Amino acid sequence: MIVKHTQLAAAILAAGLASQVGAAPFAECPTQAFLVQGSASTTFGVNLATGSYEDLPEDKIPKTIIEGDGKANAVGYNFHDDHIYGWSYAHNSIFKMGDDFIAQPIPRSSLVNNNLLQTGFYIGDVSVNENAYYIYRGGNAHGLFRIGLDPEADDYLVVSRIISGSTLNYAIFDFAFHPDNGSLYSVDRNGRLIRIDGSDGSSQVLGNVGQSGTFGAVYFDVHGNLYISRNSDGYIFRIAVDDPNPVAEFFAFGPASGNNDGARCAKADILPSSQDELPDFGDAPDSYGTSIENNGARHEKNEGMKLGELGSNDGVQLITGAATGEGSLVQVDAQGGGALNGWVDWDHNGTFDNDEQVITDEPMDDGINRLVIDVPEDATPGDTWGRFRYSSQEGIGPNGGVSDGEVEDYAITVTESGVGVITYPGEGSFVSLAYEDNWPHQGDYDMNDVVVSFQTRKYVDASSNAVRYVMSGKLLAVGASYHSGFAVQLDGVATNNIDEDRVYLKVNGEVTTAEPLEQNAPTDDAVLIISNDLWEEVTADPGCSYFRTEDGCDSEQEFRFELSVSLVNGVPVADAPADVLNPFIFATPGAFHGPGLSVEGQVHPGRTLEIHLKNKPVSAQFNTSFFGLADDNSDPDNNLTFLTDNNMPWALELPIVWAHPKETEDVMEAYTGFRPFVESLGINNKTWYLFQNSVNNRVIQND
Template structure:
């Protein structure tokens, strides 16, 4: 728990300076204790810290609410049994109110944004719902006016919060029923069950119509989307528990402040719950945070699913706390090595059915105590686990019963892309299980064009699954890194020596940016004998260069974020004997119907392809195009393809995440050793493509 003491000086009521808050804060405020103290609560993580332990009162303060009309907090002070105004130093100023009900002890209250009135409620015929206008121009200013008695409006609630715009107050009673309260008429409507029961002593709204309810007994914070019509409460964070609990926040503020980067989020694809909007897994990083996995942890304001995460960079990668000592084999016990910075509680999940979510029955580690340092942890891989690429999530904190999603106040979450195998199976990765290779194209074949090799740049990673030496499935992951082309091009990959009818087309999985696209079209190209997969018919359909830009990620400031990530899993009908490996056969083709230069009488479409040097084209290619025009020196009879008279290629494959040239900058100028590498047939300057051998000023940088 972080404790920040802002003030401890007891102020007399005569000396109080009425200082309001300077803004509508995103943080929630919680008053607790028989002698009131104020805590700041980060609803995103449940992290809370002491803001004021001396509120200038000798008793508790309840029924609090934030008023965006004047930026003060208001509440009911039990010491003098009258309303209080709470200043920005969290000290109270007792207010003189007409028609005050003595000895009332109100514990439910909030400020209506729409009519600038502080409302308090307590059930029972002697009490009820009352309004106190805070508008100096109102005839009822600072007068306590009864709306309805507490026997006519009889609700077993412990706090309420006003909606940011519709004028209604909302609360959840002890049985878990959500109520909408009309404070003008003094009536209420039961909207439905939230599925959670208990004493919800702190209730808040955010600007997106989400209601947050905090249960006193265990501190769990739930979110209810009142605007959706689905009132089921979703566990959002684990917060502080208390027998005396009342909350308030500015309902016009979002629940998260984008400037708050002291939160650790997961990195798995969006479907697993990574973004805050999806209640992604997250941990508060307090000032004295000493609990994390591995050697370090960094923070952000929201989740960044792979590959947007900084974990793609070796210098910032903080996913280092879990190592897989053995393979994850279906029905077997696997060993992982967990490194914790200090003692904590570990939980883990494995998406064993590969449906893109961590289901309740997929938890493989439940509240396991770990100590500082490295230790083995044994996990059972379900016997029915599907072979292939999937995700695992591990969470370390000081809190037990943490779920796969939601917030906690400390610790760290780490997500890992893993592979599940079956007995007798193996996985071969290229270039590695976590690395990338780059495929880059110049799209002016048979002419050299500007030869900047950035007309289409894609990062790729492949996995080949084998059982008893035979191929059972293939996975291809990729990122569209650059489109520096005036032409419209598509991108495909052929599996060499594999036939179309060997593929189990019905079970192909293809996602773009973690969303399935198989329903729109099958990536397995129809009408072919070869196994050809079309990842995109027009790459410009998936990226945007940005304002004042002609190309995507080849000019400074133009489309600086990767906008297309794809994941293709290809199952075989029966295991296939094949030595298939590496990057397979990636190729560029002309988008059907799109212009591709004045040297074509009509758009060439799929009949036009560019492959890696000396790789023959697919069956869709028109070999009459290899007629010696331009700089092309292809000779199909001699199995020479896609090379110039000097042996230079129109496509490259580099075994790293290559930094390609800027727009219109010749690759031979950016990498001066490249021509000698080609002339020597790879004997000279084999590391020509590395950053150390480049002219840095010519390269594109994110």
């Protein structure tokens, strides 16, 4: 029961405490939540909408709120006098705190019936419907207590126990008053949502919200939404407590701490009234989660972490559009060194589903970044929406709040490409390309100077025109001291028929800033450079002279590539480059590549020296005077090129990922069936290249 004072006694008591608890109130019911952390407690202001937080007071210098660095807990915001109340462990009593964030302890002796209170309360809040402070701790010696806070009332600072802690006994760590119905709510460590009637301590479990842990800070907003903050990771969840099946919806990333307690004015919205202080929201229809009511994507505005111009929706461009079954080149203008996540609603169902994430935690450099997203072949053609979120926080989803960065939503039109794909040598398969770089000299003929796995994909439209090529593969070996580049020529496709804006090169999964299209005469056959110097892509491991051509030198380095080339005008399939196309190596400009190959007085032949598969055309850059030198027996007038007088080539295409010869091992010694195969013009020993037909200790296997 409540023990009442006379009005006179209450007035005398209030006057006696005035000098001790005279801190200025908060100016108004704040949208900000307050979080008390640490054993030497300090206060933080938390924006529940975005999870951003700051030290309080506003000078950003953390101050302990209890004199002598004591611990504070069980805090609650008093809507009636705009102060925060809580429990001071050092004083074993309650305190009152104003806008200076310095606790003013109320002496324990001033609390009537203080013998009811044992030490160490960490759960508390101030009622919205009455001017009274409620604290709770489970166990027989404790319970739910009420302390009057109205100096004009008879029960001012009177302690009464509402119910025993053995009757009301939950593993909870904070609770909060609903803004309207007068009940207390909390979530226990097992995820049960609990409603407590403050008048008699009766309680009800409303359901399991699907999240567990220590929820050390609990808040309400004016709409009756409950927010719970988990100590271990700082995640903030929102719960509609009136829902018959309440669920804890992830809402924002907040500050983590082993010792949390929260207070908030339950009559405030979580968004500020000032337009300038609002977070950055997306622009897509609200079915995607755009408004705060639908937990829309939102970011605390920060000039240091942005896409393009902050708030201008200009940081992401889909340069190549979005056609089904194709890659779409995306250009991103980013600042701040954050990570990009992106989603596209491919099935047009009005939500961003888990399998529609197209970019995941992709690090962005300051300035222009380029990457490629794959448009599914079964994407629904038509108008849809994409969402791109940039932040220092990784692991974000299409909804919810983060403390920095920006969200940009874009209307995207998915077009039906009507394109079929011809993959060579087959879906999931690769050929191997092996080059001897001593041409026109036969050299050691170990066929490992450059070894590449290679696949081509040709895209054909409904009119049977080739409209795009994608070449992909991996560098398997570099067994030469000479520096060589690697390129592909599209025979019969003019340079000016390449849609230069839609050409991209990915290396190890990342879109490069390179411009692969070689700038030749407009009508010359198009040449695409994958690397100008393969020794710039890999290095020899310690103790090795080359890359993966010696025993014990099975390097873990990788040079994987994907080159996408779209045509301005489609080429009839019958006339279009097919199968392996025309891949070749060339001498890196400025690097020595053997004697007797000077060009116009230059020691280094550079791009003018190329080595192709036998009988493949050379590019416009090639110096035809090199034909016929040394061991070369080419007859370009009859389309016979890169052959010796006994028909041996300087480059091979093998229909598998090939086990190449070790360093200085002649291919004819490593694969004894190779010479008979060549001399029979391909009639005999057709499977000479298989590993089981090799001299096993003379070759290196590739995965």
